[in-house]
Amino acid sequence: MAESDESIGENKGAGGVQPGPAIILVEPQLADNIGSVARAMLNNGLDDLRLVAPRDGWPNPDAEPMASGATLVLEKAQLFETTREAVADLNFVMAATARERDMSKRAYTPKGSAIALKLRHAPDRKTGVIFGPERSGLVNEDVILADGIIHVPLNPEFSSLNLSQAVLLVAYEWYQLGVEMPTMRTVTQSPAPSIEAREYFLDRLDKELDAAGFLFPPELAPTISKNIRNVFTRAELSDQELRTLHGVVTALLKHQSDDG
């Protein structure tokens, strides 16, 4: 198994890399799949691979055969313990998922995701796409982190893609869009906060709402918390807006304590 193959095209080396979204694999199980993902990434000029708690540890030489020469991507791959840490420095992140989720997110096709990512790509902004483990897919907690979800329209009776095939379609649409729109203007609104900064605010809000008795009854707390988080991730906050929201929370708390 895991032989490389060259039926289509030629793999000269690790050149041709262009700035593009990071690919985040959450708890990948098979080294073959990690290798195939590296190959599919480099086929499309991507090289920022991030691994969250891969089952068999990292580095893993078993990933190399299927990478078929995309060794640089494997060597550069970063290891993280949690998805949240893996996306902390990014500014816009999407989650690939096919299952229906009980949450309100913008959903994109792979082509739509390429446009969404391109619009948010700039020298001072970083984007990424999160893919879940083989078999189980992403847990809700990871999907909540994301600014949008990617859904691949496929045969509804047989829609499960192999992990590296899913990465390929997203990376391929990204690359094709670059071919079609090489000079596409990026949106230059005010700076976007890192996902770490956004999560910091959402955690703070969670904590304060919990202390205020808003997350009640306890069995509904996760749902209430999830819904609030989705409102703020969907809003694509700027740095300035995030600071304002911190101020709003502080002001409300202060007002409350004045009353009390």
Add this chain to the structure above:
Amino acid sequence: MAESDESIGENKGAGGVQPGPAIILVEPQLADNIGSVARAMLNNGLDDLRLVAPRDGWPNPDAEPMASGATLVLEKAQLFETTREAVADLNFVMAATARERDMSKRAYTPKGSAIALKLRHAPDRKTGVIFGPERSGLVNEDVILADGIIHVPLNPEFSSLNLSQAVLLVAYEWYQLGVEMPTMRTVTQSPAPSIEAREYFLDRLDKELDAAGFLFPPELAPTISKNIRNVFTRAELSDQELRTLHGVVTALLKHQSDDG
């Protein structure tokens, strides 16, 4: 290895198949790849898989794990000894190849190929796409058979796709086009000849030209023959035109012998 995975979507069964191009794998080497191809086909509603002289014979139970439930595609797969036999009943066939070829063919991106195939798809017409063996790719003889070639625009420094990834991209673009243009009108010109009938004419022409001393000097004969074949495959002949061309050859031969 060769574990199935369900990270994206759900594979319920073998439903959701729609009429579409046949996928022809020439001398595939790895059972894993044949399985992955079956999965990628059914993901996109295709089920007509044709195998030309697979290295490890057919049927091959080792293909099943990577098919991840696309067993029906494997069970229906047809076995052939030559590429020519595998495409004999089709009316329009494309070849996936990344290497530059010294021949004059129309070239398409995967998206372009989907449009080209769709335009030629009709109840009385059958289409197909030929993919070469891992590592070596298609031989020129197989490419000459094709009405057009498919080239995937990828990182020029790292453009070699895994076999099943190449099939996925072509099948995916086919399926997406169906989503975008479900009622696209098919071209209804006069009936198209089968590739078998076209090859029969080209072989006859070859033979007559050789007998007439046209394929000379011998070392250039293959090139001359190839160039002539490419003219006629590119022309997308109708049944009527093919009959006319047979008549032309017959008339010229008769005239020649009258002279002689």
